[in-house]
Amino acid sequence: MPPELAHGLEVAALWLLVLLLVPKRRLGDLRLRLHELRAGRRRWLFEPPGGFGSGRRTGVQRSFAEAARIFDLGVPLYVAGRLAEERSAHVRLEARSQWPDSVPALIASQVLESSADADLAGQLRARGLLLPAEKAVGRRIEQRQALGIKWWLERGVGQAPSDRSPYDGDGVHPHADAIEELSEEPQAPLPVKPQSPAMPPTYLGIDTLGGLGLRHDGQDFGSEVMKRPVIAFIWLYLLLRALTNPKDRVMRAELADELTPGMSPEKQRTRLRNRLSNMLNGTLPAPLAARMVVDQDESVRLDLTQCSIDLLRLEEMAADCVAKEGILSPNLVDDATVLLDGSAGEFLPGWEQLEKEVNGARGAAGDLVRQLRQRAETARIDLMGALAANHIARQEPGRAIPLLEQALERQPDREDLARRLRAAYLETGQHLRAIEIQKDHALDA
Amino acid sequence: MASNVARGLRVFVWAGLSVLVVIALAVAASHVPQVARALEVAWLPATLVVVVLALAAAVVAAAFPWPSPVPGEPTDTEPLIPPPSLPACRRVSPVIAFHALEPRCGSTTLAFNLAVQVAAVGTVAGDRRPRPICLLTAGQLTTALGLDPAALSNYFLSHRASVDESVVDLAVRHPSGCELLCVGPDTLNGQRLRLLIPVLRRAYDLVVLEVPSGDRWLIDVAVETSDVSLLIARPTLKSASATAAWADRAWERGLEGKLALIVDQAAAAKPMRTSLMSGLLHLAVVPDDRVVATNDLKGFPWVLRFESRARDALVRFAQQLLPDLMNQEADRAA
Numbered sequence: 217m218p219p220e221l222a223h224g225l226e227v228a229a230l231w232l233l234v235l236l237l238v239p240k241r242r243l244g245d246l247r248l249r250l251h252e253l254r255a256g257r258r259r260w261l262f263e264p265p266g267g268f269g270s271g272r273r274t275g276v277q278r279s280f281a282e283a284a285r286i287f288d289l290g291v292p293l294y295v296a297g298r299l300a301e302e303r304s305a306h307v308r309l310e311a312r313s314q315w316p317d318s319v320p321a322l323i324a325s326q327v328l329e330s331s332a333d334a335d336l337a338g339q340l341r342a343r344g345l346l347l348p349a350e351k352a353v354g355r356r357i358e359q360r361q362a363l364g365i366k367w368w369l370e371r372g373v374g375q376a377p378s379d380r381s382p383y384d385g386d387g388v389h390p391h392a393d394a395i396e397e398l399s400e401e402p403q404a405p406l407p408v409k410p411q412s413p414a415m416p417p418t419y420l421g422i423d424t425l426g427g428l429g430l431r432h433d434g435q436d437f438g439s440e441v442m443k444r445p446v447i448a449f450i451w452l453y454l455l456l457r458a459l460t461n462p463k464d465r466v467m468r469a470e471l472a473d474e475l476t477p478g479m480s481p482e483k484q485r486t487r488l489r490n491r492l493s494n495m496l497n498g499t500l501p502a503p504l505a506a507r508m509v510v511d512q513d514e515s516v517r518l519d520l521t522q523c524s525i526d527l528l529r530l531e532e533m534a535a536d537c538v539a540k541e542g543i544l545s546p547n548l549v550d551d552a553t554v555l556l557d558g559s560a561g562e563f564l565p566g567w568e569q570l571e572k573e574v575n576g577a578r579g580a581a582g583d584l585v586r587q588l589r590q591r592a593e594t595a596r597i598d599l600m601g602a603l604a605a606n607h608i609a610r611q612e613p614g615r616a617i618p619l620l621e622q623a624l625e626r627q628p629d630r631e632d633l634a635r636r637l638r639a640a641y642l643e644t645g646q647h648l649r650a651i652e653i654q655k656d657h658a659l660d661a
Numbered sequence: 662m663a664s665n666v667a668r669g670l671r672v673f674v675w676a677g678l679s680v681l682v683v684i685a686l687a688v689a690a691s692h693v694p695q696v697a698r699a700l701e702v703a704w705l706p707a708t709l710v711v712v713v714l715a716l717a718a719a720v721v722a723a724a725f726p727w728p729s730p731v732p733g734e735p736t737d738t739e740p741l742i743p744p745p746s747l748p749a750c751r752r753v754s755p756v757i758a759f760h761a762l763e764p765r766c767g768s769t770t771l772a773f774n775l776a777v778q779v780a781a782v783g784t785v786a787g788d789r790r791p792r793p794i795c796l797l798t799a800g801q802l803t804t805a806l807g808l809d810p811a812a813l814s815n816y817f818l819s820h821r822a823s824v825d826e827s828v829v830d831l832a833v834r835h836p837s838g839c840e841l842l843c844v845g846p847d848t849l850n851g852q853r854l855r856l857l858i859p860v861l862r863r864a865y866d867l868v869v870l871e872v873p874s875g876d877r878w879l880i881d882v883a884v885e886t887s888d889v890s891l892l893i894a895r896p897t898l899k900s901a902s903a904t905a906a907w908a909d910r911a912w913e914r915g916l917e918g919k920l921a922l923i924v925d926q927a928a929a930a931k932p933m934r935t936s937l938m939s940g941l942l943h944l945a946v947v948p949d950d951r952v953v954a955t956n957d958l959k960g961f962p963w964v965l966r967f968e969s970r971a972r973d974a975l976v977r978f979a980q981q982l983l984p985d986l987m988n989q990e991a992d993r994a995a
Contacts, residue, residue: 224687226704233707263738291714324965348838349792354826562852625859
């Protein structure tokens with residue numbers, strides 16, 4: 217035998233050993249693969265052997281496919297992998313054998329066979345399993361019989377109601393008064409959207425919450441302006457900037473870029489110039505055009521003096537009521553309630569549509585709107601909290617609860633409101649609800 | 662198929678390399694006596710070990726033959742699914758929002774099947790099944806389920822400024838126990854959603870909301886009112902760029918804790934883009950599964966199919982997302 221051939225055979229033996237030991241693929245995720253296999257979430261360590269599932273492979277072809285896997289993985293990894301695959305097959309087989317008795321399988325067969333709910337319930341009961349939930353039914357809220365406010369006011373003059381038992385005093389049960397009062401008095405009128413406060417004729421009333429209203433001298437220009445989207449966009453953009461920062465100046469270039477983003481600066485300026493010219497020369501109703509100020513320094517702004525803006529009124533009212541820290545005067549309560557009812561809508565609800573129409577919603581004004589919506593929402597919540605605090609201070613926790621529940625639904629992270637609501641629940645004897653709110657908002661015991 | 666081709670190529674390359682190595686070493690051994698001596702010493706033990714290894718492999722291969730594939734089970738290469746990492750939602754009546762990052766990425770079917778899974782196997786305090794509600798955007802799946810978007814649209818036309826408890830009556834009960842509401846185009850907006858969520862939370866144990874895309878205000882309100890927002894992506898460049906935009910906004914607004922990325926339709930043949938997985942703290946992967954498409958066409962929840970690959974992934978992420986509702990121990994005890 218020539219020495220080169222003998223050496224070749226010796227080298228081949230050694231090299232074959234290396235080939236059988238070393239895996240020929242990346243093994244960075246091997247641990248995860250083995251873990252998933254053992255849990256039965258995979259069936260193969262890597263890919264299945266060639267021809268698996270085709271059903272047409274002969275024994276020889278299978279042997280070749282398996283030999284390719286052995287060569288690919290190396291013998292140690294192949295053995296470990298096959299053992300793990302075998303375990304996975306067992307786990308899956310066991311899970312499959314238990315599957316027909318599981319809830320999902322029973323529900324699946326009910327859906328497929330369109331059988332009655334009673335059949336499914338019977339099968340689940342027989343296996344000691346819980347039944348699916350029934351259809352939810354909308355809870356019908358009935359108006360509670362409340363004590364008349366007159367009774368509380370008459371009784372509360374000069375003394376805290378908690379000082380006395382409800383049976384003290386004139387010896388008459390307070391509910392008797394209340395019931396009598398309810399039966400005699402006409403029912404309270406349904407809440408109506410309040411009229412905006414009376415303004416001098418020169419004032420411009422700007423309603424932004426729940427829709428746009430631009431009122432001047434008894435006339436509303438809101439719908440008229442909205443018929444011209446570009447004009448409306450420019451005017452409202454200036455309003456947004458003025459509301460977010462009254463001292464803010466909007467440079468023409470900035471406004472032009474907001475109006476027609478992506479266009480060349482010259483075209484932007486020309487378009488804006490034409491629009492502003494149209495606005496100031498008759499396209500825009502005169503009371504609105506009069507508010508637009510084009511300054512010498514290339515800036516444009518809205519003059520909001522002699523304007524009454526519902527958002528600002530809401531914020532001022534909220535600040536006033538919060539500052540009282542408890543009992544509010546009846547007039548203030550009335551005003552706050554009227555304002556709260558009238559400002560239930562979102563700030564400029566049609567803004568997205570307008571923005572999409574004018575500049576394809578590519579501008580930055582959406583952020584300003586979002587910021588102002590948040591401000592309006594915060595003011596509303598503050599106002600609700602202040603009204604609720606007033607009711608609690610007047611020993612009317614039952615009236616505070618709906619306000620606090622609503623406020624807390626809107627801003628679930630307000631811990632102060634959650635505490636107040638828990639106190640109101642406790643005062644009205646709703647201990648379970650108090651515990652629920654304590655758990656829900658992770659309040660200290 | 663592609664992975665088997667790759668394996669064939671690897672075998673071929675290594676075989677060629679082996680021939681070269683053997684020839685080179687054989688020639689070297691004829692010229693270098695030390696190499697020749699080392700080979701003389703080593704070849705016999707090496708041959709013995711090779712025989713032992715080959716026998717061991719053959720025994721294992723013979724002892725554990727391929728399992729017979731179960732009818733309906735996929736036989737292609739399984740993608741590697743990392744364990745999900747999702748925030749646990751422990752609030753009473755949590756709200757889970759689904760946001761699609763691109764069309765046909767599976768947000769509707771995932772939302773529906775999550776609700777069915779919770780309704781079918783979840784428990785509330787160990788003594789009853791939860792009652793989830795799922796708001797689905799009108800589309801192929803809702804048509805297959807026989808849901809009508811007009812019900813909710815008409816409701817909002819007659820209730821412009823408020824939502825009362827009667828909205829619950831509009832929901833259609835699925836036999837699994839979850840209830841379904843179909844949301845047509847332009848039916849929901851931010852204000853309506855704000856009003857709707859508290860009412861639904863009072864009546865249901867879980868609110869699953871598929872948020873219609875395209876309305877920024879609605880999306881913002883949905884993120885704000887939900888406990889967890891799940892961004893449903895596919896392993897594509899489009900989803901990766903949308904994820905980056907979401908990640909930026911999440912960091913700006915401090916929302917990263919309640920956002921999670923769900924990469925749907927992950928296939929072994931399509932490697933996942935690394936850019937998809939950067940930027941957000943929480944991630945879960947759902948594998949590509951033919952069972953999903955065939956069952957969606959019939960309006961049947963694939964989470965009730967044993968052979969579904971996606972079911973495993975959904976069950977795992979549901980357990981992590983809603984640990985209180987998906988408490989299996991309580992179920993066993995019951």
